[in-house]
Amino acid sequence: MRYLKYILIIFLLNQSNVNALIEVDITRGNLNPLPIAVSSLSIEKTSNEELQKILKKKNIGAEISKVVENNLLTSGLFNPLNKDAFLQKPDIAHLKPRFEDWSLIKAQALITGKVIYENEKLRVEFRLWDVLAGKEMMALAFTTVPTNWRRVGHIITDKVYERLTGEKGYFDTRIIYVSEKGPKTKRIKKLAIMDQDGFNIKYLTLGNELVLTPRFNPTNQMVTYLSYFRNLPRVYLLDIETGIQEVVGDFPGMTFAPRFSPNGKKIIMSFAMDGNSDIYTMDLENRVVERITNHPSIDTSPSYSPDGKYICFNSDRSGYQQIYVMKSDGTKVKRISFGKGLYGTPVWSPRGDLIAFTKLHKGKFYIGVMRTDGSGERLLTENFYQEAPSWSPNGRVLIFYRETKSDSEGKGFSAKLWSIDLTGYNERLVDTETDASDPSWSSLLSN
Amino acid sequence: MILTKIFKNAFLIMLASLILSACATKKVTNQMQGDVYTGKDTVEYLASGVADRVFFATNESVLTTASRETLRKQAAWLRKNSKINIVLEGHADERGTREYNLALGERRANSAKDYLMTYGISANRISVISYGKERPVDSGSNPLAWSKNRRSVTVKAN
Numbered sequence: 001m002r003y004l005k006y007i008l009i010i011f012l013l014n015q016s017n018v019n020a021l022i023e024v025d026i027t028r029g030n031l032n033p034l035p036i037a038v039s040s041l042s043i044e045k046t047s048n049e050e051l052q053k054i055l056k057k058k059n060i061g062a063e064i065s066k067v068v069e070n071n072l073l074t075s076g077l078f079n080p081l082n083k084d085a086f087l088q089k090p091d092i093a094h095l096k097p098r099f100e101d102w103s104l105i106k107a108q109a110l111i112t113g114k115v116i117y118e119n120e121k122l123r124v125e126f127r128l129w130d131v132l133a134g135k136e137m138m139a140l141a142f143t144t145v146p147t148n149w150r151r152v153g154h155i156i157t158d159k160v161y162e163r164l165t166g167e168k169g170y171f172d173t174r175i176i177y178v179s180e181k182g183p184k185t186k187r188i189k190k191l192a193i194m195d196q197d198g199f200n201i202k203y204l205t206l207g208n209e210l211v212l213t214p215r216f217n218p219t220n221q222m223v224t225y226l227s228y229f230r231n232l233p234r235v236y237l238l239d240i241e242t243g244i245q246e247v248v249g250d251f252p253g254m255t256f257a258p259r260f261s262p263n264g265k266k267i268i269m270s271f272a273m274d275g276n277s278d279i280y281t282m283d284l285e286n287r288v289v290e291r292i293t294n295h296p297s298i299d300t301s302p303s304y305s306p307d308g309k310y311i312c313f314n315s316d317r318s319g320y321q322q323i324y325v326m327k328s329d330g331t332k333v334k335r336i337s338f339g340k341g342l343y344g345t346p347v348w349s350p351r352g353d354l355i356a357f358t359k360l361h362k363g364k365f366y367i368g369v370m371r372t373d374g375s376g377e378r379l380l381t382e383n384f385y386q387e388a389p390s391w392s393p394n395g396r397v398l399i400f401y402r403e404t405k406s407d408s409e410g411k412g413f414s415a416k417l418w419s420i421d422l423t424g425y426n427e428r429l430v431d432t433e434t435d436a437s438d439p440s441w442s443s444l445l446s447n
Numbered sequence: 448m449i450l451t452k453i454f455k456n457a458f459l460i461m462l463a464s465l466i467l468s469a470c471a472t473k474k475v476t477n478q479m480q481g482d483v484y485t486g487k488d489t490v491e492y493l494a495s496g497v498a499d500r501v502f503f504a505t506n507e508s509v510l511t512t513a514s515r516e517t518l519r520k521q522a523a524w525l526r527k528n529s530k531i532n533i534v535l536e537g538h539a540d541e542r543g544t545r546e547y548n549l550a551l552g553e554r555r556a557n558s559a560k561d562y563l564m565t566y567g568i569s570a571n572r573i574s575v576i577s578y579g580k581e582r583p584v585d586s587g588s589n590p591l592a593w594s595k596n597r598r599s600v601t602v603k604a605n
Contacts, residue, residue, distance in 0.1 A: 185584060187581065256546060275558060300546045301547065316506075409586070
């Protein structure tokens with residue numbers, strides 16, 4: 001949206017090329033999160049007074065450090081230490097930490113920083129320190145408009161995460177989802193978008209028509225979703241920068257279950273006609289429609305592999321809903337799910353090695369992952385109802401929605417977003433101000 | 448006298464509650480056959496004796512004997528009222544993934560459509576829409592509520 005128009009300028013400070021001594025292993029469930037001290041970013045009096053007027057925050061340096069701390073905490077890999085125990089003042093720590101003080105409170109890594117307001121821009125510097133080795137690991141500065149301050153916190157987290165884990169972060173990202181209100185029989189649904197940490201919620205539709213299953217284009221700020229506009233369920237394309245939307249293709253029936261191809265140039269979806277749903281693609285440049293499956297069963301929930309060469313989808317051609325993989329031209333269809341129960345909503349990991357899915361077995365719903373040949377099935381979470389996982393751009397976290405059971409009057413019902421690590425640890429509620437479903441994770445906004 | 452009256456009342460209350468509870472259990476068993484809803488709670492009528500909806504088993508779009516009878520009555524009514532067009536609204540219960548349920552609702556509405564067509568109702572009088580699991584009639588999370596929600600409803604379009 002608006003804040004994306006402002007380009008973030010990133011400077012490298014005098015970065016020292018010291019090899020990291022501390023490392024965070026993200027491949028296992030992390031039961032010993034790394035103790036990290038996030039010092040409040042220091043801010044000079046005049047800068048602070050100016051920024052107070054613009055942002056209505058008492059101390060923006062402290063606020064940015066809170067964004068970083070919260071991101072690190074929710075990742076499950078870090079244990080941000082209580083600021084009350086910090087001995088050194090933020091401005092002095094940023095120049096030269098007294099490592100003995102920081103190791104005394106058991107911090108292994110330290111983040112310090114400084115905020116300056118100059119030429120109507122916010123300039124933020126930060127440093128990452130290895131406390132045990134007594135060395136600086138990274139130093140960066142950003143310049144941006146003051147209202148972008150939360151993004152600065154997310155970018156700092158991404159840089160720290162990448163430096164300490166060796167993998168790209170997922171903090172400077174957004175989630176598009178469906179906001180829900182009202183009784184189950186007359187649910188009102190709106191498209192909504194928010195930062196990955198639940199802040200800056202914006203509603204993109206008014207709730208006049210039913211909307212479902214929004215998904216981000218992995219390369220830009222376009223979204224595809226299903227809308228019941230004029231009571232004709234069709235796949236739409238929406239530019240969230242301009243608000244302009246258009247119907248995708250000219251189909252004489254319901255189109256649904258849309259997703260973008262990895263290069264963002266095609267939409268893959270289902271088209272239902274005469275009781276049969278098959279998978280189609282539409283090229284967004286030349287509008288050419290291609291039929292990919294042609295089978296009397298229900299074929300839906302398609303998702304491309306990150307190299308675009310394969311498509312996974314679910315079909316009931318065996319009699320029950322199961323997961324299949326085929327080449328992107330529709331040939332070489334192969335069933336990959338053979339466990340007990342029904343399998344649906346397959347989504348290919350951005351890393352290419354796994355497919356996440358929803359499974360229904362004996363009245364319980366599971367979110368799980370399997371390798372792309374169907375081997376190595378691992379169930380991450382079990383509940384009364386949950387479905388529709390979406391991957392974080394680094395392929396380490398899944399977000400999905402969960403519904404609670406209602407009594408015979410419909411009371412007790414709720415729909416909420418949850419996230420869980422690929423390891424099966426660190427399950428968390430992603431707080432939204434309304435009920436929520438159908439989450440889709442964006443790519444990293446900056447790199 | 449008073450004592451016998453109390454006894455008599457107590458007896459009547461017990462009898463009443465026995466009958467009621469018998470009714471209650473009878474009602475549940477009588478409202479589903481397998482897991483297909485056979486009750487009348489949510490049913491509305493297009494005309495006298497012409498029910499507006501048919502119900503399905505879990506994951507199924509096959510019409511039951513009762514459903515076919517309902518649809519034959521609808522077809523007879525539509526033949527008599529040749530200016531009326533209809534929308535068939537297909538629905539699923541909440542125990543399935545959203546996208547699959549959209550397809551399932553479409554398949555259910557179409558199996559009703561196909562049947563009406565075999566009884567002489569022209570395809571251009573019928574349109575079909577699927578709501579998947581988005582518009583339940585019963586908001587409970589129990590087998591009976593789910594059976595009421597697995598349905599195809601015939602609605603007048605004009």
